[in-house]
Amino acid sequence: MKVSVTEAKGQLTDLVRRAEAGEEVVLTRHNRPAVQLVRAKQILSAEERGALLDRIAVSAAAKGAGKNQDDPARSQDFLYDEDGLPG
Template structure:
């Protein structure tokens, strides 16, 4: 994965898009900080989309985990402090 400055990305956009088409990934920076990524788009087949939907439905069908008197929100807040 290569990093490219914004000015260079603007002047070589066609080349960066061609690289993405070949499967490469490029990070664009502004003032040496990453701000964007050019990545190839992977087509999702109907079969893959269907399997993803089924997986999400399976996850949503799980019973909630019993925590007694403890609330998830309290655990999250405790973890952030």
């Protein structure tokens, strides 16, 4: 939806609700797009971030469980010579 800045002044509450719902809201100036209203990203608290990182760690550990860490398919030693320099 495109709305001129002048019209948006009287409809701001409605336009914000629409943007929060995911609708594209573009404010125009002289019939040219000037700004777009978008829903703000949710900011996680420290506790929520910690819980998310814990879930990621558990998921990563589960994906790597049972795999041999010395598996040649996982090794990149072939990229280096005996002195540890790229070969």
